[in-house]
Amino acid sequence: MTGSPTASRPGTGGWSLAGINPVWPLLAALVAAIVFMNPGFAEPTGYMNFLKRAAPLAILAAGQVYVITSGGFDLSQGSLITLVVVGSSMLTDNDPAATAWVIPVMLAIGLGVGAVNGAIVCFLRVPSLIATLGTMITLNGLAFLWSGGAPRGYLPDTFRFFGRELIHDVPLVRFVPVSVIVLVVVVGALAWAMHRTNLGRMVHAIGDNPVAARLAGVPVNRVRVTAFMLSGLSAAIAGILLGGFAGVSTDVGTGYELEAITAAVLGGAQLLGGRGSVPAALGGALALTAIFTLLNFLGLPQPVRQVVQGLILIAAVALAMHRRKRTGT
Amino acid sequence: MSLAAASREPTGDGFRFDRWAPLILLGGAAAIYVAVAVATGQTQYLTLDNLIAILGRSIALGITAIGQTFVILAASIDLSVASLISATAVLASVVMDGSAAMIVPAIAAAIALGALVGLANGMIVSVLKVNPLIATLGMSLVIQGCLSAFVSNFAGSVPPAFQVFAYGQIGAVPLALVFLLSLAILAWAVLRFTKFGSDLYAVGGNEEAARFAGIKTGRVVLTAHVICSVCAAIAGLYLASRLRSGAPWIGADGVYDLESIAVVVIGGTVLAGGRGGIWGTMAGMLIFSLIDSVFNIAGVDTFAKQVLRGIIIVAAVAFYAIRSKRIVA
Amino acid sequence: QNFNDPEEFAKQQEQLQAQPNGPEGEPWLQYIGDGMVETGDLGIEAPATVCFSNAGVNNPWRVVGFTNMTEELANHQSIGEFIHVDAEGSDDKQIADIDDLLAGGNCDVMIVSPNTTAALTPAVEQACESMPVIVFDRGVNTDCPVTYVHPVGGYGFGIEGAEFIAGELDEGDNVLMLRILPGVDVLETRYSAGRRILDEAGLNVVGAEFTDGDNARTKSIVEDYLMRGDIDAVWMDAGATAVAAIEAFEDSGYEIPVFVGEDQQDFLRKWEEEGMTAIAPTYPTYQWRTAVIAAARVIEGEALPGPEWVLPQPAITEETLAEYVNPAMPPLHYAMCGCETMETYPEAWGGN
Amino acid sequence: MTDRVIEMRGITKTFPGVRALSDVSFDVRAGEVQALVGENGAGKSTLIKILSGVYRADEGEVRLRGETVHFSHPVESLRAGIAVIYQEFSLLPERSVAQNLFLGREPRGRFGLIDTGRMRAETRKVLDLFAIGGRIDPDRIVGTLDVATQQMVEIAKAVSHEARVIVMDEPTAALNDAECEELFATVDRLRERGAAIIYITHRMREITRLADRVTVLKDGEVAARFDGAPDPDAIVHAMVGRDIDDFYAPPARADEIGEPVLIVTGGGNASLRDIDLTVRAGEIVGLSGIQGAGRVALAMALFGQEPFERGEITLNGARSTFRSPRAAIAAGIGLLPGDRKSEGLVLMQSVRDNGMLTPRAFSSLWSSHRRTAAADIGRIDDLLDRMEIRAASYDQEIRALSGGNQQKAIVARWLSMRPKVLIFIEPTRGIDVNAKAGIYHLMRDLAREGAGIVMISSDLPEVIGAADRILVMQEGRIVAEFGRGASEQDIMHAATADMENAA
């Protein structure tokens, strides 16, 4: 290169108030409102229960955000949850000792379904919206086929430990639900992989411009399949928590995929790829759960809750778009 | 010369596979239908009556999918059609309330509601710049919430004079089928011969280019949404007529949102917009009807049916997607 | 449709007490009232083809019922082919299914389990024009079918549970009502009957929530109510999620209150284990057997109860609980299946 | 001919963090070609976007034929007779030529329906104004046309609007020499018809060939104005603020050229035949040829994107045919695509992430994103520094950078991989003179460090000035080879001669 090296290297962008993700103030406002309505919420029983309830959705959203950031959708998460719950009850067959191998099998199923989703998208070139719509329908059918329509077994308490039990005598907070520990571990790991590894940067890159990524040597298919696998894995974990929380039923997972997408989007993830954050998706999931909780405390009937959820969804994204336009990013 | 251009679809004006793919798929589905009927010795399923029964299976889906084609061509999407179908069916049935004199006001009310929802969807998408998936998902929640705040069951009733819509015959052909065909022809003509049709393809193909050419892109997207929602309203009217009353769950039960999208995509319209058309959508609808009928003739187990349906959706889209070189997500 | 019909309420209240006709110990053959229809002149040749348009097998109750039905077929030589089409819970699809069956021209007798009452009426009417039709479970608004097979009904179900609660609680006590979904006639009437009795007993209904039949949702809803105040009884319009509701009390550290469930094994077992104060009204799945029996009678030209075949609808109580608890059966098995004496029991129902 | 069609006075425009234009005045007259030049990021495109109503100026006024105008949308300027042909095409690949030409203003017939017959006829008429236009079928789907013809359609579109002012923002970026000549002829014709033409380019030759007047922008301000086409050095001086004496780097000395690093024998596939090619360490090989001759196809084959189906590649002694770009990169080949936006950049990511993309792609998925086998963040920052990239911060999204700076970030990406063979496709497309010189020197530096360089360029002087050896392609084959000192005529002749003569 001609000329002398530049004297000053461009600096690193600093932290600014305008840059803060709006999901956090939203969450803070919601929590404040809940505490105002029901001071009991500030007690460990209140907020730990809240976190426990939010855990499956938060984990799901943390997985979904990988697929969204890579430019796709995973609509099969909900059915996968159902499959995991139903399948676990079929496999454990009331045997407490079976949990030890059934859980790994379920995690493997989650990864496997993700791999299939990824393969359909990468190799059959079916857009993920359709591909995972297909797997959503198929997995639901499989869950029914496996159980004959009605689950034939209970989930033993060993299995339900993760979604139901509390760990007592914890200093400061008195008790911690096991599912909250699972939440922290899983979301922590997914956040690390998204924001501190090559994988995460490449997930962003392929969502941003897959052609450029491929020409830069990014193993696009491997990264994409990995994103779907993490999404599937998160659904399997969410399924284990949900099955543990309330036992077997054939429609546990119904609708969860859209809630997970909603949570990720509330957290600022960009549909069609290129932008996404795991912590913010967690924030989105907590905010969504907080909305439900708040509406519950207000004693509002289900229809009103639906309307409010719809309006908040639209408003949150509209606001994000407005900010983006204003800041020109 | 760019790499993208170099690896673009086959050059020249010759045979363009993707234009014919829906027809090939339809031929395949028909062949399977005939084969199953013959193989199981049930040749009575090959009569004209049966053909008409098959054609009439998915009228509501067909009407909805015609509307969905417009929004998808504009690179948008509409997840609110299912809720809107429920809402308009209930509205029409309640306004009619068994009285033939109220048919016209009821139709007007339903269409007006459709137009209003379409307008709202279109505004949210084109003015607030909210991703259409989120916008219409939110709208769907709002509609369903409002609806179930007022009714939780069949409401109102449809006078016999209006039941003609669903049950009337013109000779041996159901009136509804004739209606669907006319609607399809109208939609085709709009896409093919009007400025709006041309603008729609432009906006879906390259929004920026369309805007620079002076096309009011927002207005085009908005109009597409109005058309889509009005079609859903018509589907709601048809279902009210068919079920003799409006129920707040018929839209969701029929999964008209996801199924109409699947039909459009199987019909060769690409989710990214700008390419596809009505006849593909009609082929897609017929494929769905044929699959249902094949399952019924072959006596496929309900749950296995679901498994197969998911696989078929993926396979059908893969059928031509796999040939494209573009990277999908 | 009126789901809060005092006449119907009174009629079913009476039917709950009525002494059924027919063989003792085989409730699926019994009937309340004495109306009969003759079928002698239909001239169907055995073995005949029976077509069944099913609303769906989208819940465990229907799964058990459908198994009852398929196993019952083996008992009837007069039924040759059995064609089953499943509408997967969609009215529109079920109408199309019936169209398909009629266009196919194969069926001699048709059984319909309608998805919803009003919507399926025209299709059933159309079917009636070309063959004898038997309707069961949910009804239709026409009397063209040969008979309509059903247990006493939703009011009866609602009454049994609510009267039990009223008997156990004092005036002003809190009751939570849980419902699965709106709009199904047999569920709406359960609720209206239950509500009427609870209100009349001066009980405080703290809420009536839809759970979508989902365990997790049920448990969350109950937990939320517990954060707001005490609950002295839980009334449910269907018992599939009863155990999840009970767990909400356990996990939040509350005593299990008075409970209304249904005849699902998991609930019955929990009831027995915890020594709960509970009752399980039933909507017996043995009616699925009855529908097939009715079809066979039509083919054979025999008389059968009609135009309504009202089956007995016993509730499971403290006293009879032990008879119905069976750890060998799956958790979501419905105890009131009337299937214990069938040849393939318990394997076909997933038991061992 | 002194009537000023366009007058812009005191235009100032700031973007968050950047002052793109300050107090710029600019005018154009009917029947003239006014060249607008300047370094990357100087503000040329921004000025045009203000003229056409894409952006609104913070200060200043725009006058059209003496009247102040406020366009708030490009359509308004188009209706007022200002047509802009942008750097990126704005054609719809799925629609026909006629549909594209009349996009948004289709002629209507009965019932307000589109009169397709008339649309086709009018298209014919417009296309007939151009030499090659006559060969274009109005019903042809645009996506099936080659790039030069698409460019033609773009221009035809502007002409069909009867625009009095036509702005061309780097119109030749995608064209080769012959096509450029065609374009120049078209520009001449438009000028004769009295159109006012604003012509943005980074190629001095085009200025000399076309310009009646020249305005030079530097850092958002007018640095110089010239009547007539001045000496290129004067323009360069005004643009860069100094002279560039060593525009092209010196050629390789004999002792700098080493062993063959890349050998292809008998390579062929759907678009290529009988490719025999040797690239040596330390040399720069230029690939020349007309549109469709197979240069990009050859690059794609070497890079594993459209692999050879016949023949073999030997890279540093090891034989292989690469089945994917990833395999090629792993073996030591790098490639700079010709279309930065769609093939090179991940626009929403930071400058640094763009630089780190390939190093990360060749590290474990699960290891830290800050340190990879090939490079860590510090090294990438050094390379970005060395490229003299102008950015507020390397954490800034790369999309806010000008084209030239974006290109430099991609170069940095490849440098970090220390490739044995580096293929540049149109490396200086859209890049200013200063940066161009930088790229040439950079290529030479890389060659000196032992890499073999393949450069595909449609800019003949560039090929002649920068390459040590020039291969000419025609119809998928290599038909001629020249050393340093070949003339443009030699190369053009080889590229266009009949097959027999050339063989």
Ligand SMILES: Nc1ncnc2c1ncn2[C@@H]1O[C@H](COP(=O)(O)OP(=O)(O)OP(=O)(O)O)[C@@H](O)[C@H]1O
């Ligand atoms: N939308 C925008 N947001 C922020 N900054 C912008 C935007 N558009 C341009 N800029 C900045 O304004 C300056 C001028 O950019 P412009 O595109 O006008 O340059 P140019 O002269 O056309 O360069 P090139 O020769 O590379 O095309 C650059 O610093 C650029 O980064």
Ligand SMILES: Nc1ncnc2c1ncn2[C@@H]1O[C@H](COP(=O)(O)OP(=O)(O)OP(=O)(O)O)[C@@H](O)[C@H]1O
């Ligand atoms: N991936 C591909 N698939 C099919 N045909 C291709 C492909 N790549 C190139 N071709 C065809 O091969 C021929 C050579 O094209 P190529 O783009 O390599 O020429 P070029 O000389 O490099 O063009 P330019 O001067 O624009 O860079 C053309 O006829 C082109 O249509």
Ligand SMILES: O[C@@H]1[C@@H](O)[C@H](O)OC[C@H]1O
């Ligand atoms: O199908 C219904 C079932 O869902 C409910 O549990 O009992 C009544 C039936 O009609």
Ligand SMILES: [Mg+2]
């Ligand atoms: Mg520019």
Ligand SMILES: [Mg+2]
């Ligand atoms: Mg080329």
